[in-house]
Amino acid sequence: MPYSAEPVMAAGIREFTFHDGGGPVLQGLDVAVAPGSLMAVLGTSGSGKTTLGRLLAGWLPPGPGGNLIGFLELTGTRLQFNGDAGDPRIDPAQWGRQVGFVPQDAGAVLSTVRATVAEELAFGLENSAVGRTAMVAAVEQTAGLLGLRNLLGRHPARLSGGQLRRLAIGCAIITRPPVLIMDEPFASLDAAGARELGDLVRGLVKAGTAVVILSQMVDGVLREADNWIVLADGTVKASGTPAALEAGSPAVLAGIRRIKDGPSPGGVAPVPRSAGHSAPALELRGVSFGYRKDGRPARQGFTWQRRQGSRTTDNQSTVLQGIDLAVHPGEIVAVTGPNGAGKSTLLRHFNGLLRPTTGTVLVQGEDISGKPVGSTAAAVGLLFQHPREQLFERTALREVRFGLDRLFGQDEAGERASAALAAVGLSAAAHEQPAELPASRQRLLALATVLARKPAVLALDEPTVALDGDGLAVLDAAVRSAAAEGAAVVLVTHDLGYARSAAHRTIALDAGRLAEA
Amino acid sequence: MRLHPLTSLAFAGSTAVITTAAASWPVSLAVGAGALGLSAAGGTARRLVPAAAAVLVPLGLSLLIVHGLSFPEGRTVLAQFGPARVTAEGLAFAGERAAQLSAAVLALLVFSFSVNVPDLVAALASRGVHGRFGFVLASTLTLLPAITAQAGRIRQAQESRGLVIRRGLLHKVAAFRLQAIPLVLSLVEDAGTRAAALEARGFSSPGPRTSYREVPDSAIQRLLRMLLLAAAAAAVVWRLWLAGTGG
Numbered sequence: 137m138p139y140s141a142e143p144v145m146a147a148g149i150r151e152f153t154f155h156d157g158g159g160p161v162l163q164g165l166d167v168a169v170a171p172g173s174l175m176a177v178l179g180t181s182g183s184g185k186t187t188l189g190r191l192l193a194g195w196l197p198p199g200p201g202g203n204l205i206g207f208l209e210l211t212g213t214r215l216q217f218n219g220d221a222g223d224p225r226i227d228p229a230q231w232g233r234q235v236g237f238v239p240q241d242a243g244a245v246l247s248t249v250r251a252t253v254a255e256e257l258a259f260g261l262e263n264s265a266v267g268r269t270a271m272v273a274a275v276e277q278t279a280g281l282l283g284l285r286n287l288l289g290r291h292p293a294r295l296s297g298g299q300l301r302r303l304a305i306g307c308a309i310i311t312r313p314p315v316l317i318m319d320e321p322f323a324s325l326d327a328a329g330a331r332e333l334g335d336l337v338r339g340l341v342k343a344g345t346a347v348v349i350l351s352q353m354v355d356g357v358l359r360e361a362d363n364w365i366v367l368a369d370g371t372v373k374a375s376g377t378p379a380a381l382e383a384g385s386p387a388v389l390a391g392i393r394r395i396k397d398g399p400s401p402g403g404v405a406p407v408p409r410s411a412g413h414s415a416p417a418l419e420l421r422g423v424s425f426g427y428r429k430d431g432r433p434a435r436q437g438f439t440w441q442r443r444q445g446s447r448t449t450d451n452q453s454t455v456l457q458g459i460d461l462a463v464h465p466g467e468i469v470a471v472t473g474p475n476g477a478g479k480s481t482l483l484r485h486f487n488g489l490l491r492p493t494t495g496t497v498l499v500q501g502e503d504i505s506g507k508p509v510g511s512t513a514a515a516v517g518l519l520f521q522h523p524r525e526q527l528f529e530r531t532a533l534r535e536v537r538f539g540l541d542r543l544f545g546q547d548e549a550g551e552r553a554s555a556a557l558a559a560v561g562l563s564a565a566a567h568e569q570p571a572e573l574p575a576s577r578q579r580l581l582a583l584a585t586v587l588a589r590k591p592a593v594l595a596l597d598e599p600t601v602a603l604d605g606d607g608l609a610v611l612d613a614a615v616r617s618a619a620a621e622g623a624a625v626v627l628v629t630h631d632l633g634y635a636r637s638a639a640h641r642t643i644a645l646d647a648g649r650l651a652e653a
Numbered sequence: 654m655r656l657h658p659l660t661s662l663a664f665a666g667s668t669a670v671i672t673t674a675a676a677s678w679p680v681s682l683a684v685g686a687g688a689l690g691l692s693a694a695g696g697t698a699r700r701l702v703p704a705a706a707a708v709l710v711p712l713g714l715s716l717l718i719v720h721g722l723s724f725p726e727g728r729t730v731l732a733q734f735g736p737a738r739v740t741a742e743g744l745a746f747a748g749e750r751a752a753q754l755s756a757a758v759l760a761l762l763v764f765s766f767s768v769n770v771p772d773l774v775a776a777l778a779s780r781g782v783h784g785r786f787g788f789v790l791a792s793t794l795t796l797l798p799a800i801t802a803q804a805g806r807i808r809q810a811q812e813s814r815g816l817v818i819r820r821g822l823l824h825k826v827a828a829f830r831l832q833a834i835p836l837v838l839s840l841v842e843d844a845g846t847r848a849a850a851l852e853a854r855g856f857s858s859p860g861p862r863t864s865y866r867e868v869p870d871s872a873i874q875r876l877l878r879m880l881l882l883a884a885a886a887a888a889v890v891w892r893l894w895l896a897g898t899g900g
Contacts, residue, residue: 190849229852246847246850251771255865259856260855261865262864263862489809513814513816526813528811528838
């Protein structure tokens, strides 16, 4: 329950605009956060959540970051901004001591020059000259809170997505700021990770921290929030207690995913197709794979272990073991498993980005070993886990067109690109810079790049992460229509609800082995 | 005994200085061979040799052209092309300089490939070197791997969309042309977010800092560093004195 104390942080935003000459990104928005309370800022992709979070956290300081008319208040000090040269300047370091921020891209908070998780955690303390004994104690305590104790000696670059997010949260709370703001902290966490994060948030709130969570999805701990603010088009659409808003008009929460309702707009699982009659579009036979200790893949023909005829040794960590899988045209198969189970590694075998240590991958009956990835890509469309790794062009349209010219010729390439953009609802964003799109639209754009090729095999890595309700509906429709047109679809997800509703069959990947779920 | 990074830096630096001051064939060759041996023993030879070649081959060639072909004091003419005379003395001088240079470069490269960067940054920070300098130093050494990894990710994304990269350097260079713009864009974008994160974590705050990482040091190593620096200084003084007396 919130203390009846003065808010530790407040903002009154009459208007906030970027320096790009566009219209206001935020307007008519009042926020006040009490110590020991939890607030959820909900909104669909592009509603202004991230901008609000960065503004409150001092990552987007008024002045250099954009033009603010209004005020920001922190621990009793109010800064008034009129959008002119006389405005006060925020010192990000001073602000950062009071407000911890975990951005959506957790990896971005890392200093990149610290060699272990422990040192990365200590970075903020080092900069404020905390003594070493106190630092060691703080690192121990924070690591304990976040379940990072066993990883303290590991290089931050070697963490999985879920572990990286926990480290980013640790970096934000180790200095014990009275306010903690997290942007989409639940995206990319599996069920266990989300539960642990929920417990952590409850603990922080109990200890008096004001926690603000920005999310396009209502899940677990957010239902226990003291209040919700629903954002749309940069302004407050509604605010109140979770119970009041959930009981109110459904239009208020439109587009926000609510896990309790079942994540799929389609609801019921599609009817299994008579898949057994045709030859598989994708087949894995006895595929095993491991990374060597130095982090490189142990490739066929390259490992001395193979030449010695031994199985995996201490020098190699096994990720996949004897995987057999056949996916037929028109079939949708979901592969589930916890964070770090090797799901992404499995998908990267489908087009040859990773080559099996032993075993064979066949696409449309043909062994792809020795074929360049670029050739296999004509038949296999791969949606990466992180859309930012997949998008590299200057505009959304160019992005979708990349490589299509060579396959289909100029005219058809243009048509296909426009059609794919329309299919994911991004026609209006054709000339926007992909890097500047909100996360949900980045994923849909990445999906469009895959759909435009109409591949025989569609491999999707965590496609639901970062999607809001509307985005999920687009994804679901696209997957179903691709399957209906005869594509074999494999989707890897930790979202069990979505897996069950979208797939003909669900397979669990655990400890490197596949089992029908 | 694990060497403190400043001790290895003192070793490498004083070796380079003394070898240069000694200006003697046998010393240069011995130091060069020693450096290669150390590098091989430490398992860094594979990275060190190409880096050394990239620095030394052009330098060696230019020495050869400058001194080998036109050495005014040269008497023993081996070949003559117009005004250019290849003399035995010129070749010997160029060879000596190249050996000297190689020894110094190899000694410093052995250090830079073997030093534990976090240790070095921590050691400098604890001596009052500003965090920003340490960060730049560390970044220069971590930047290349980070860029390579990012370029690799972009290449994988492009290959997954049908870019076929054939074997051979020319094909790889042609493919890299496609990765260059996205690479630069993504690095710039990353740098923006990272800068905000670093600022918020107090990286630019003035005032003292502490270091979480402990770098073991000892009285013996401190003494050793003093001796090495003194030896390097003595070598320079000796060399200057020789030059002053016309030796």
